[in-house]
Amino acid sequence: MPRIPAAERRAALVQAALRVVATQGVAAATTRAIVAEAGMSLASFHYAFSSRDELMHELISFVVAHEEAAVLPGPYGDASLRDIIRAGLQRYADLLRADPLREQAMLELTQQALRSEGMEPLARLQYDHYYTLAAAALTTAAEHTGTSWILPVEEVARLLVVLTDGLTVSWLVDRDDAAAASVMDFAADALAGLGRQS
Amino acid sequence: MPRIPAAERRAALVQAALRVVATQGVAAATTRAIVAEAGMSLASFHYAFSSRDELMHELISFVVAHEEAAVLPGPYGDASLRDIIRAGLQRYADLLRADPLREQAMLELTQQALRSEGMEPLARLQYDHYYTLAAAALTTAAEHTGTSWILPVEEVARLLVVLTDGLTVSWLVDRDDAAAASVMDFAADALAGLGRQS
């Protein structure tokens, strides 16, 4: 292996760890599995990171920072608030169907953080990030439809995250697309009901 | 240790495993940790179970079978459908606050099942059980208020489970009681909106 700056090596290991966690779960993300995925030797791992915990910490920070707002953005046209929300949820569902293991990995990493001494703040950061992304998307959607939220947008954002979280878990368990569609219909109706023409 | 029938020993080990999973997480539920919790020797474990996998299998079956319908039942009086649902959600939230690690353990066990070869059906069984419990409670609540659901009750049940699941995850992350109350208000309003006087 050529000499690679430590920073690059760290990044490569984080990427490899994410792939291992997604395909095989957190429990299978041993240092050996990670370096194998990255095509490195075991010693290189500890040259870049002082411990496996340090990598997991950085991995969670990484996924938190790079989680995109995949839910609401999209071409709005002259769609209603309800339809914008429904379409956004559909985009998320499509993403989930396309890469279920990735979303499963996100859930596992959250729980891993909640169980690891000193990493709970990372889980909180992860969800704060979700709420922020959701609030931004909901604000844009409201603006495009000339509506305003009858609750603080932060509360609506939390509802959206709660609904997508629950949707994710239930779909991962039984992969029932029809049931998921029913949930999304309900969610779009209910959330749009929190908007008023202004 | 006195001679204990294998069935009792298995039950005791399952109980011990559940305590370990709840307090320290699935990853920490090693055979040694479990027998220590149960006050047995390591060899006793393999006398009762042929493998750790067999125990985990039985543990998940056990929690699935014993999960109670804690959500909706309660004194109804002449409360509205909305208030019955809201009160049921509150009872669940109180349960969650009283024993957060237990609910966290349930989520972890679900994900463990989804990741383990051949155990996915158990996760599906777990959620089928949730849906059944929720549907029964919703049916009773509708009967007591002379309403009927405008959707199949199975779909409403799934919505209730999705909402409580999402509520659970978000509360476990930030322990924000006020936000949880806001989510429950929304959920009760939205679900009650699916009932019509009949």
Place this chain on the structure above:
DNA sequence: GTCTATAAAGTGATAGAC
């Protein structure tokens, strides 16, 4: 900087005395 080799500790599972 990168490797091989190995240490030190933990894992599930078993053998064999009693």
Place this chain on the structure above:
DNA sequence: GTCTATCACTTTATAGAC
């Protein structure tokens, strides 16, 4: 049936050659 002792293996982490 129940125990102690131990096997075979995997884990994280490090030492030391190059």
